[in-house]
Every structure is written in structure tokens, then in C-alpha cells.
Amino acid sequence: MNERQQARRPGGRGARVGAAVHQAVTDLVTDRGYGKFTVAEVAARAGVADSSIYRRWGSLETLLTDVALTRLNEQSPMPDTGTLVGDLRAYAAQVARVITGPDGLAVLRLTVALSSNGEKGLQARDAFLAERNEKLQSMLDRATARGENAPDALGVLDHVMAPMYVRILFGLGPLTPEYVDGLVDRLL
Amino acid sequence: MNERQQARRPGGRGARVGAAVHQAVTDLVTDRGYGKFTVAEVAARAGVADSSIYRRWGSLETLLTDVALTRLNEQSPMPDTGTLVGDLRAYAAQVARVITGPDGLAVLRLTVALSSNGEKGLQARDAFLAERNEKLQSMLDRATARGENAPDALGVLDHVMAPMYVRILFGLGPLTPEYVDGLVDRLL
Numbered sequence: 179m180n181e182r183q184q185a186r187r188p189g190g191r192g193a194r195v196g197a198a199v200h201q202a203v204t205d206l207v208t209d210r211g212y213g214k215f216t217v218a219e220v221a222a223r224a225g226v227a228d229s230s231i232y233r234r235w236g237s238l239e240t241l242l243t244d245v246a247l248t249r250l251n252e253q254s255p256m257p258d259t260g261t262l263v264g265d266l267r268a269y270a271a272q273v274a275r276v277i278t279g280p281d282g283l284a285v286l287r288l289t290v291a292l293s294s295n296g297e298k299g300l301q302a303r304d305a306f307l308a309e310r311n312e313k314l315q316s317m318l319d320r321a322t323a324r325g326e327n328a329p330d331a332l333g334v335l336d337h338v339m340a341p342m343y344v345r346i347l348f349g350l351g352p353l354t355p356e357y358v359d360g361l362v363d364r365l366l
Numbered sequence: 367m368n369e370r371q372q373a374r375r376p377g378g379r380g381a382r383v384g385a386a387v388h389q390a391v392t393d394l395v396t397d398r399g400y401g402k403f404t405v406a407e408v409a410a411r412a413g414v415a416d417s418s419i420y421r422r423w424g425s426l427e428t429l430l431t432d433v434a435l436t437r438l439n440e441q442s443p444m445p446d447t448g449t450l451v452g453d454l455r456a457y458a459a460q461v462a463r464v465i466t467g468p469d470g471l472a473v474l475r476l477t478v479a480l481s482s483n484g485e486k487g488l489q490a491r492d493a494f495l496a497e498r499n500e501k502l503q504s505m506l507d508r509a510t511a512r513g514e515n516a517p518d519a520l521g522v523l524d525h526v527m528a529p530m531y532v533r534i535l536f537g538l539g540p541l542t543p544e545y546v547d548g549l550v551d552r553l554l
Contacts, residue, residue, distance in 0.1 A: 213401070289535055290478045300537065307536050332538070336529035336549075344528035347477055348495055349488065350520070361524075 192234075198224040199231060203245045212242065239302040247306055250276065256313045262321035262328055266362045269317065270338050274353040277346045286347055329365055337365045380422075386412040387419060391433045400430065427480060427490035435494055438464065444501045450509035450516055454550045457505065458526050462541040465534045474535055517553055525553045 202224035206215045217238050221228045235241040253276050257268035277286065293303055314331050321328040338361045342353055390412035394403040405426050409416045423429040441464050445456035465474065480491035502519050509516040526549045530541055 286478060286535075290474060293535060293537065304537060335532065335536075335538075337525060340528040340532035341524035343532055344523065347474075347481060348523075349481065349492060350523075 195224070195226050195230060196234075198226060199234075199241070200245050200248065203241060204249075207245075217241075237298050237302075239298045243302040243306045247309060250310070253279075256317055258317075258320070262318075262324075262326045263362065263366060265317050265321070266334065266338065266366070267359055269314070270342070270358045270362050271355065273339060274342055274358050277342060278351055278353055286343060333365060338362055383412070383414050383418060384422075387414060387422075387429070388433050388436065391429060392437075395433075405429075425486050425490075427486045428493075431480070431490040431494045435497060438498070441467075444505055446505070446508070450506075450512075450514045451550065451554060453505050453509070454522065454526065454554070455547055457502070458530070458546045458550050459543065461527060462530055462546045465530060466539055466541055474531060521553060526550055 199220060202220045205223065206220060217231050218228055220238075220241070221231055224231075231241065235244060254269075254272035257265050257272070259265050259268055289303060289306075293299065311331055314334060318328040318331060318334070341361055342358065345351055345353060387408060390408045393411065394408060405419050406416055408426075408429070409419055412419075419429065423432060442457070442460035445453050445460070447453050447456055477491060477494075480487040480494070499519055502522060506516040506519060506522070529549055530546070533539055533541060
């Protein structure tokens with residue numbers, strides 16, 4: 179567990195507050211959608227004081243990002259299959275599963291909501307994307323270290339992730355395994 | 367002018383109401399963002415009765431889609447340069463200009479907002495995308511008729527439009543002419 183995770187889930191009372199607040203956010207997102215509730219409503223549902231939320235997260239944007247990242251990391255740990263094609267296919271399949279799953283458009287909606295929410299929103303969005311990008315870059319670096327000819331992370335974003343995101347956003351699913359593998363094979 | 371456009375802008379009083387309502391929506395989107403205002407607020411700002419809006423557009427979703435499509439069609443008429451590569455490069459450059467312009471993420475935000483707004487929102491989104499897709503398909507059909515080897519419309523979406531949308535959504539702009547042309551050349 180790294181320092182950041184410790185700060186986020188310090189154990190004991192802090193851990194209980196963290197879990198209650200995460201659950202409250204998840205419930206409110208499901209019930210109403212992103213951008214349709216306040217810190218006060220999260221606090222009321224979690225049974226904590228507003229000030230506890232502001233003290234730990236600083237803003238609603240940072241809290242939303244923390245919840246989305248935690249969920250994303252639980253649902254899609256970065257694969258390590260031993261080959262680049264295996265890793266990328268497994269990664270793309272995970273992303274496809276998350277964005278077509280019960281949470282549906284949640285991560286995309288959050289990204290759009292943050293992009294529309296001023297400087298704090300943009301900072302939270304960039305922190306969210308930087309954390310995901312760092313993990314993808316590690317996967318590509320491992321391939322390069324093995325002597326494989328890896329694309330750069332932006333190439334993966336442009337030609338594997340972006341088509342999947344936009345197809346879901348535009349209601350052009352489902353994302354079949356053949357389609358997802360095809361995006362990876364075309365890139366490589 | 368086709369029948370649908372006539373229905374939308376019937377001239378005389380209808381045209382004045384249409385223009386006032388479109389302007390009111392554009393102002394409210396700029397001031398507050400999509401999903402942050404009601405039909406009653408549009409009506410008040412446009413100086414018309416709520417019932418005039420419901421009679422002509424049926425729902426807020428349909429009205430939002432009409433405004434977005436009208437703006438998009440004004441800003442990016444489909445090019446006809448005589449070659450596939452010329453048409454696709456011109457089309458991609460237009461889309462890049464619109465999504466990086468002063469309206470910024472507006473069209474993407476609208477698509478997400480509609481996707482999150484129940485059955486009526488989904489229908490409006492699909493009508494919006496179908497109208498854009500039909501125009502792209504005509505461009506590709508012209509190329510095929512000239513004997514060129516055209517990709518299908520989904521290929522253009524996946525590998526030219528989607529990367530641009532996602533880069534803007536994720537704050538990874540600007541979209542340089544070299545980048546945009548490169549997406550087209552890579553697809554062809």
C-alpha cells in the first residue's frame with residue numbers, strides 16, 4: 179500500500195468514514211447521475227459532517243475522482259501476461275467490460291462532468307487520467323524491456339481506447355471480443 | 367431546403383419563434399451547461415409560451431438536438447473536394463476546429479447528457495448521430511462511385527473522429543493539422 183492509499187484509507191474510524199462516503203457517492207451517482215448532488219448531500223447520506231469531507235478530499239471534484247479511480251482500479255487491474263499482444267488484449271477487454279457493464283457510461287460521464295467544472299474539475303480529471311496513463315505506460319515499458327516493439331501510450335488511447343469509448347457514448351455497442359481484439363491487432 | 371427544414375423554420379412568426387428559442391438555448395448552454403435548465407426557462411428567455419416549445423419540439427431533448435445539429439451543420443457542411451483523401455482531410459479538419467473552438471466540448475457534452483437522460487434522450491441522440499452519419503456515408507459513396515477504395519463509416523468514426531473526440535475530452539489537445547491529416551492517412 180503506497181502513501182497515497184494510506185492517506186485515503188488510514189484505517190479505524192478514517193477507514194469507516196472513507197467507506198461510507200464512497201458508498202454514498204456511488205449511490206448518489208446511480209440514483210441521480212454526476213453533477214446532480216452536493217457535498218452536503220453526500221455527507222448526509224454517509225452520516226458524516228460536511229467538514230470531514232472537505233478536510234479529507236478538499237472538493238467534490240476530488241472526491242468523485244477518488245471514487246471513480248478506486249472503482250476502476252478494483253475492476254481493471256493492469257494485466258501482466260508476458261506478451262504485449264496478450265497484455266493489450268486483456269487490458270482492452272477489461273475496459274470494454276467496465277464501460278459496457280452496469281456502471282455503463284459512469285466513467286465517461288465523470289470525465290465530461292469534470293471537464294465542464296472549472297479549474298478544480300480539470301485538475302481532478304488530469305490527476306485521474308495521469309494515474310491511468312502511468313499504469314498503461316508501465317505495461318508498454320515492460321514490453322520494450324522484453325525487446326518487443328511497443329506503440330506509445332497515445333497510440334493505444336487513439337486507436338484502442340477511443341473507438342471503444344465513442345462507440346459506447348454513441349450507443350453503437352456491443353463491443354464484441356472480435357472487435358476489441360481487432361483494434362489491438364490493427365494497432366500492433 | 368428539404369421538408370424537415372421547412373417544418374423546423376416555417377417562416378414568418380414561426381421563424382422568429384424558432385430563432386428566439388435557438389438563441390435562448392445557446393445562451394443557457396453557455397451560461398449553465400447542458401442539463402442545467404428547463405423548457406420553462408428557455409421559454410421565459412425566448413419570450414414565448416412553454417406550450418409553443420412543446421408543440422414544435424415535443425421535449426427538451428429534441429430541442430437540444432435540433433440546436434446542436436443546426437449549429438453543427440452551419441459550422442461544418444460536408445466537403446466535396448473531388449477526392450476521398452481531400453474530403454476526409456477537410457471533414458476531419460472541420461470537426462477538429464469545431465471541437466477545439468469556442469463551443470468547446472458542447473457537442474460531446476450534449477451527447478453524454480442525452481445518453482444519460484432516458485428513452486427520449488437516447489432517441490434524440492440516435493437521430494442526431496443518424497443525420498451526421500448519413501452525410502458522411504454520402505461522402506464515402508461518392509468516392510466509391512468514382513472508383514476509390516473507401517473505408518466504411520464506422521472505420522472513419524473509430525480511427526479519425528474517436529481519437530479527436532477523446533483527446534479533447536481528456537484535455538490532450540491541441541489537434542494540430544499534422545495530427546489530424548495523419549489520422550486520415552493512417553486509415554486510408
